[in-house]
Amino acid sequence: MAMRELATGAANCDPSASSNPLGALANALVGSSSKTQERLKEIPTTTPAAERQFFAQPEDRLRAIPGSESDQSLLPVNAQGSEFIRRFHAVEHGAFEGAWNDIQQANLPPVPHDLRVGINPQLQPTLDGPPQRVLSGLLHSFVDSSRGGLPFRPAQLPLLGLSEGDKRCIRDRSTIMARHFFADKSEDFINAQVNTLLHSLDIDSDVRGKAPLPGRFHELEDYWNESQGMMKPGPHVGDAWASEFNQHRRELGGPDAWVNSFEQQHGANGWASEFDQQYSQLATVDQMRGVHVPNLAAMEQTRMLAHTLAQNEDPKFQNSKFLQFLSKMSRGELIIDDNQVKPAPGDWASEFQQQHPAGPSWADEYLHRGPDQWANEFAAERETNGALDDQWVNEFSKLHVNDWADEFGKQVAEGTLGDNTADDWANAYNEFWNEQKQQSDGSRGVYVFSDMNPYVGHPNPLKEGQDLFRRGLLSEAILALEAEVLKNPDNAEGWRLLGIAHAENDDDQQAIAAMMRAQEADPTNLEVLLSLGVSHTNELEQAAALRYLHGWLRHHPKYGTLASSDMPESLYHADVSRLFSDAALMSPEDADVHIVLGVLYNLSREYDRAIASFQTALKLKPNDYSLWNKLGATQANSVQSADAILAYQKALDLKPNYVRAWANMGISYANQGLYEDSIRYYVRALSMNPKADNAWQYLRISLSSASRHDMLNACDSRNLDVLQKEFPL
């Protein structure tokens, strides 16, 4: 829960705000406050306050605030006040940090003019006095209270005239800051501290917690606009931000764009070098800081981290130098000796150097699988979210000096990782990897080749595969095509036909894997894009399906102009189907457009429309067996099983070895409660492709529903002979 609050806290104030710059800021802050002890003594416990007095006697007030004695006005009070508040708001430029530093350093450097977040006209009149002094002092003492771990004492303050936006900002930021300051304290203590502070400032402390988590930009955008609107009427601030946001969307919009920019920035070896960098930083940071990290604790922590990372069986991770580093450290092969990471027995560092030029294998993997596929996978499994403010990222990159490893090491030294929140997160993270692992168990993206392939060494496996495919020998064709793509991994046609063969053989996972490779080799192949859209629709992967179908339109020579050239960050079904409706109006004679429309309506479960689209397409292409199957599947999913069976029958007349249609037949009989019949069709499908896992699962359900428990063993052991004898078609 606490983490969620922290996350929401970060989201509340500003989409670009991460706690990381704050973390570094906190370090800087805590590290730089040398006069804290004396300041601590000066915290006012009670400050008689009356609003009118406050504004009438600004000078007196000024003297009453700790930390302000040294602050002689460098700017006119008025300007300084608005400047301070303004900078407090201007978080996306890292100016918040500046504001905090100003609190510490007690002088105001000339502030670069930030036109995007202008001075709040409503705030100005109320800031005639020096309330920023009050605020500064209070925040100051709050920071100081972290030194001794003392409870923060409330101070009575004059009315500061803070706007809702200010309050929200202060609330969220102090919550985050407090977690840095009091990292070693209990949750309750932190909350109490923050509540005291907020109470002093007359800010409700409990408004947080319901806002969206970070990573959903449209929500954050709304939120941002809302908070901007609250602070400041006049649309231009929100507009400016929104247009900048849009610009970023264009630059870094979809997964493709993300990959491109990633490649541009890092080159193909980006991640690997990043990890190398981490290694070197890991090795040197301790030197820089001279922090003594107890070896046992470090071993324990790295063990935990390494364990977590090792859960991911992705070769990228398994082979990463970083993981190797961590596991070596956790096994005690590396020790942190005073200030340096040293190999304990063998010379691991030189080993690393030797391995290094060869290039870590995951970089190869990355290259090999190609950006698009990576993007696909990426978008399918994890939602990408566009850009953060560049400024802010720049801000962060300045902080790279203290690498995270440094902080991590320090945390280890301080023992702060042992608290519950860290454990909770580690667990959540662990579970996340487990989930990734489960998902990567064959489901996505990795093509699995057959063990024994008689076609390896065949002089022209592609031609052989095409022949076999035409003759309807799908499983044989698959073997020949596998031999082809083993020989020529960049043969888009080989991969494409392989994908189609798998789809017809009722194996969508292999079909997707093969089609992704085809798309790598030929990113704009329309058949590949359509096929990927269909397979993802079958697998209920809606976002991915939509992306491929949109890609189909975008790369189509005729309709490409309909789609805007840039990839929107998230596609909406209504938009895409509107584009295709336009395309259908453009050329009503193009069966392909109607097919894609049919798939799209399947996605949105508008089955009547989908059926109509497929029927239109069938008038134009009456001999397309896969189209008949699509019609049948749509009818079956909208509970018109009897019609579906007729459509499947058509498909099978055209292509007798169409495993998918046989399996679909079985499904339609089963959904009508005709289990005995369904069993025969499943068995027929399986006799043609014993690898069709779905059909095996459905067969099992039908067997038990038909009370044929005597046959369950044969099903579980995949004994087709017995089943075929028992259930002839």
Added chain:
Amino acid sequence: MASDSSATQLKSDALMEQMKQHLSTDAGKAVTKKIGLVYQINIAPKVPLPLPPSGLLRFWFRISVFDSGAVRVFVWQKIGFDEVVYIVDLKKGEVTKGPYEGGKPDATFSFKDDDFIKVATGKMNPQIAFMRGAMKIKGSLSAAQKFTPDIFPKPSKM
């Protein structure tokens, strides 16, 4: 019926929609007659992984924020998080979204989105799902035992 945002949809929505229609067919009515129970099914969507505590923030930043400014959000599913509630009423033969208003369901199941699909399509056996913690059960055990993949229609593939 049509939905605008595909990103927020659950895979289970498609299956529940089909179930709703399925229950009006003869086969569906036979299921209703055979089971005669009310099931509540809670489905956990994908949610972003929460931010780590301060000690791991930099680590998190390393793995999730790139110099380009792109943020990768780790999405996970967790039972009990932002669950979508379905009532599969096999007394009346209805599927409804939202909490049960007719009293207490006979059994309540909690799944992650993907796991519900696996169980309903026979990819994962309910007992195994339960043992692995992929399915949480509340309510009557005998009612829970009748919860088998054959009560759900199977999706056909294009």
